[in-house]
Amino acid sequence: MAQDKVTSLDVAKRAGVSQSAVSRVFTPGASASPKTVEKVKAAASALGYRPNMMARAMITGKSRIIGLIVAYLDNQFYPLALEGLSNALQAQGYHLLVFTASNAQDRVTEIVQDLMDYQVDGIITASVGMSNDLTARCAAAGIPVVMFNRGQDETEISAVTSANVAGGRKAADFLMAAGHRHIGHISGWQGSSTGRDRQRGFLGALAAAGHVPTHVIDGMYDRQIAGDAALTMMDSATPPDAIFVGNDHMAFAVMDALRSRGIRIPDDTAIIGYDDVPAAAWAAYDLTTVRQPVNQMVQATTELILAQITDPDAPARRIEIDGPLITRGSAPQNQRTKT
Amino acid sequence: MAQDKVTSLDVAKRAGVSQSAVSRVFTPGASASPKTVEKVKAAASALGYRPNMMARAMITGKSRIIGLIVAYLDNQFYPLALEGLSNALQAQGYHLLVFTASNAQDRVTEIVQDLMDYQVDGIITASVGMSNDLTARCAAAGIPVVMFNRGQDETEISAVTSANVAGGRKAADFLMAAGHRHIGHISGWQGSSTGRDRQRGFLGALAAAGHVPTHVIDGMYDRQIAGDAALTMMDSATPPDAIFVGNDHMAFAVMDALRSRGIRIPDDTAIIGYDDVPAAAWAAYDLTTVRQPVNQMVQATTELILAQITDPDAPARRIEIDGPLITRGSAPQNQRTKT
DNA sequence: CAAGGTTTTGCAAACGTATGCAATGCCGGG
DNA sequence: CCCGGCATTGCATACGTTTGCAAAACCTTG
Numbered sequence: 001m002a003q004d005k006v007t008s009l010d011v012a013k014r015a016g017v018s019q020s021a022v023s024r025v026f027t028p029g030a031s032a033s034p035k036t037v038e039k040v041k042a043a044a045s046a047l048g049y050r051p052n053m054m055a056r057a058m059i060t061g062k063s064r065i066i067g068l069i070v071a072y073l074d075n076q077f078y079p080l081a082l083e084g085l086s087n088a089l090q091a092q093g094y095h096l097l098v099f100t101a102s103n104a105q106d107r108v109t110e111i112v113q114d115l116m117d118y119q120v121d122g123i124i125t126a127s128v129g130m131s132n133d134l135t136a137r138c139a140a141a142g143i144p145v146v147m148f149n150r151g152q153d154e155t156e157i158s159a160v161t162s163a164n165v166a167g168g169r170k171a172a173d174f175l176m177a178a179g180h181r182h183i184g185h186i187s188g189w190q191g192s193s194t195g196r197d198r199q200r201g202f203l204g205a206l207a208a209a210g211h212v213p214t215h216v217i218d219g220m221y222d223r224q225i226a227g228d229a230a231l232t233m234m235d236s237a238t239p240p241d242a243i244f245v246g247n248d249h250m251a252f253a254v255m256d257a258l259r260s261r262g263i264r265i266p267d268d269t270a271i272i273g274y275d276d277v278p279a280a281a282w283a284a285y286d287l288t289t290v291r292q293p294v295n296q297m298v299q300a301t302t303e304l305i306l307a308q309i310t311d312p313d314a315p316a317r318r319i320e321i322d323g324p325l326i327t328r329g330s331a332p333q334n335q336r337t338k339t
Numbered sequence: 340m341a342q343d344k345v346t347s348l349d350v351a352k353r354a355g356v357s358q359s360a361v362s363r364v365f366t367p368g369a370s371a372s373p374k375t376v377e378k379v380k381a382a383a384s385a386l387g388y389r390p391n392m393m394a395r396a397m398i399t400g401k402s403r404i405i406g407l408i409v410a411y412l413d414n415q416f417y418p419l420a421l422e423g424l425s426n427a428l429q430a431q432g433y434h435l436l437v438f439t440a441s442n443a444q445d446r447v448t449e450i451v452q453d454l455m456d457y458q459v460d461g462i463i464t465a466s467v468g469m470s471n472d473l474t475a476r477c478a479a480a481g482i483p484v485v486m487f488n489r490g491q492d493e494t495e496i497s498a499v500t501s502a503n504v505a506g507g508r509k510a511a512d513f514l515m516a517a518g519h520r521h522i523g524h525i526s527g528w529q530g531s532s533t534g535r536d537r538q539r540g541f542l543g544a545l546a547a548a549g550h551v552p553t554h555v556i557d558g559m560y561d562r563q564i565a566g567d568a569a570l571t572m573m574d575s576a577t578p579p580d581a582i583f584v585g586n587d588h589m590a591f592a593v594m595d596a597l598r599s600r601g602i603r604i605p606d607d608t609a610i611i612g613y614d615d616v617p618a619a620a621w622a623a624y625d626l627t628t629v630r631q632p633v634n635q636m637v638q639a640t641t642e643l644i645l646a647q648i649t650d651p652d653a654p655a656r657r658i659e660i661d662g663p664l665i666t667r668g669s670a671p672q673n674q675r676t677k678t
Numbered sequence: 679c680a681a682g683g684t685t686t687t688g689c690a691a692a693c694g695t696a697t698g699c700a701a702t703g704c705c706g707g708g
Numbered sequence: 709c710c711c712g713g714c715a716t717t718g719c720a721t722a723c724g725t726t727t728g729c730a731a732a733a734c735c736t737t738g
Contacts, residue, residue: 005400007724018688023726030727033686033734053456054402055724058393059693061344065436065457073418074617083412086439095453097404098437100425114434117392118404256622278413283595284623346694357718362696369697372716394694398723 006047015043026051057119066305067115069099069108070126075221075249076277077292081126081148084298092306094121101128109134116141122305124148127192130157144308148301149292151193156316158308160301163322164194167290168201170325171244171272174288176209178333180242180270183211184233186219186226186254188246188274195221195246198274202244214240219250226250227257234263241269242331248273248280248289255285255330270331281328288331291323345386354382365390396458405644406454408438408447409465414560414588415616416631420465420487423637431645433460440467448473455480461644463487466531469496483647487640488631490532495655497647499640502661503533506629507540509664510583510611513627515548517672519581519609522550523572525558525565525593527585527613534560534585537613541583553579558589565589566596573602580608581670587612587619587628594624594669609670620667627670630662 008022015022017036024030025040032040043049057063066089070078086096097118099111108125112134115123123138126148130138132155138145147159175183185202188195199216206213215233219226226245230253233240245251251273255265263269273280276291300319308314327333347361354361356375363369364379371379382388396402405428409417425435436457438450447464451473454462462477465487469477471494477484486498514522524541527534538555545552554572558565565584569592572579584590590612594604602608612619615630639658647653666672 005724009724019725020688020690020727021686023724024687027726031686036686050452050456052397052458052724054393054397054458055693056726058391058397058695058724059726061693063393068437073422074415076413076415079412079415079418079421082418082437083439083441086437087441090438095457096437098407098421098425098435099429100422102422102426113389117389118434119391119393252621252623260622279618282591283599284591344694348694358695359697359718359720360716362694363717366696370716375716391694394723395696397694397725398696400723 005052006049008049008051010047011040011043011049014047015039023051061119062121063119064094065097065118065120066094067099067111067118067120067123068096068126069101069111069115069123069128071100071128072102072221073100075247075275076279077149077247077249077275077294078126080277080294081298084294085124085148085301088298088302092302094306105129105131112138116143121309122146124301124305125150127194129192142312144305144312146301146305146308148297149194151197151318153193158304158316158318160297160304160319160321161194161197162290162292162297163320164197165201165204166322167274167292167325168198168203168244169205170201170290171198171274172202172205172209174325174327174333175242175244175270175272175331176206176211178242178270178331180240181211182214182238182240182242184215184217184240184243185213186217186229186233186243186245186250188219188250189221190218192221198246214238219246221247221250223250223253227253230254230257231261234258234261234269239269242266242272243269244272246274248275248277248287251287251289251330252279252285255287266329266331272325272331276323276326280326286329288326288328290325293321293323296321344391345388347388347390349386350379350382350388353386354378400458401460402458403433404436404457404459405433406438406450406457406459406462407435407465408440408450408454408462408467410439410467411441411560412439414586414614415618416488416586416588416614416633417465419616419633420637423633424463424487424640427637427641431641433645444468444470451477455482460648461485463640463644464489466533468531481651483644483651485640485644485647487636488533490536490657492532497643497655497657499636499643499658499660500533500536501629501631501636502659503536504540504543505661506613506631506664507537507542507583508544509540509629510537510613511541511544511548513664513666513672514581514583514609514611514670515545515550517581517609517670519579520550521553521577521579521581523554523556523579523582524552525556525568525572525582525584525589527558527589528560529557531560537585553577558585560586560589562589562592566592569593569596570600573597573600573608578608581605581611582608583611585613587614587616587626590626590628590669591618591624594626605668605670611664611670615662615665619665625668627665627667629664632660632662635660 012019012022122144151159187199217229273289276289280287351358351361461483490498526538556568612628615628619626
């Protein structure tokens, strides 16, 4: 209501300097004498002036906005990642324009278009894939892309994941060491690199020890499917005495489903998950799980994208971060072998 | 790499029209003959032109960006709200610039400044309060603000909440009808309107029936505090046979804590939560709870903020949306009275 | 004190779009 | 055939900033 927009010109007039001087005072790299800096700052705060990011973005071509495309927010892992990314980027003066693409691939294309309209400086995709065509378009527009918690084999694009193959191996080694002999696997979606890699590591370690899993079912990262898969396994001729589930979110559903049948965890069947979301530590689940170090992953992601923003031809990199297996009640270390 | 930026001028040249014509074709309200529309669209798609939102924002003063300030993302309710808001606003051509303010009030001030720098068209705060000074500044800048899931008594500012007082009342009526006589309450943070209102409704209904709660403790929306509070109640001379917990997130912690003591739910102590987040339906908790209709709340919020954006002097409104009590295993309808 | 170098400063031209204004084109009705 | 009215178009300007360039001011050194 008062004075709607106060511009750098207003400040300049009040401080008795040119408009460029005001601009330079508010531009980190620019030169201005201590005298004018003070005059300008005084005038600016008196008038309540703040530089207009839109105008700045238009001329510099840098918006200091980073687009985040995230698939599903019902798996607790992603809100956490979102929060971490938001904080880390804010600390560097960047901000997150958030899109949810619960749906399909064409939706992503559309979103990337929207993001480019906003002249975002970079794009982070959390657990959503990018078609090659799309990454090419981003590259052409000079927009760096980093995939969070998803790799892409074919194309040259930065990605940050946990060490999923190693993680799957850890789960297998742990279960075998605990004496399990009938081991099932409800995998993460096989259309995703995380799902595939964890499965590969898991099955590889089993095979290396001469073991064969009783069942392998794709849980599609879906509670319902995972729960049903667990029951299918238990109803079979060879019910497993341990199940490795592709992520915690599904593991909770599996535990719910087994308990509904009166199956005791871990006594009848042990469960291991993946992620170590906060709920895994809740007493109702007390889930043994392979931790994804979300903080380290977030840090790597922000460093990577900022590096690519400041130096446009920094090479794309893939970063894998190892995480420990966290032992809890759903799969104890010294499980007595089932008789 | 190819042609970095393709502008409306390039399109104009190729289509053989003026730059203004191109602009008008891409501006919804403007007039252009079918002939030029076609020519321009052809040239535009041939060149891969898309209007630069930054430039557009600068001149119109409208960025089509809405700032979202959200407090904590570990309570599942907020990711859900975020997802809903994001989708609803995207459908209207708006986008969300997301800030997390896990911390304190001064942080919010800073964030609002950042948002104003970006010329956001509106601000939605999810469960975070705004000082009067701050709302005044937004009003002065002509930026509408809508509070999601939080009310503010003193100041004239739009807010969307569920019917928290009524919800608290429902919880009380339900527990009394089920025959409980020793009823405790672990409230939501009393510094928040939601926490206060639910408590007010709950205690009011108890009092109206001549009942006095055994305990009332502020759970601060914190798992640890809530769990400890529950144990404190059970260790007291008058352990409650039912507890109303200020939100689901704390209720889960309470259930974990009680079970760790071997207390059976609902047989020894019934539990009611608030929110009806997805996890409340998970078998491990199976929580009776008062639903917050997040979809309706999201819809009301977007409608409200868009209305205030299009008509700057639309009045601030407060919307309360009623939600049902969802009966599940943690507090059944026909609880036998404890002897 | 003069000369040379360095910093500071103002001017003006961008950045890519929207839009008021006047001019042009088109249409039907008389 | 002419004229009034209306839709369409181009011209030019504005939005609020950054930044190259050259002039001006300052500091250092001999």
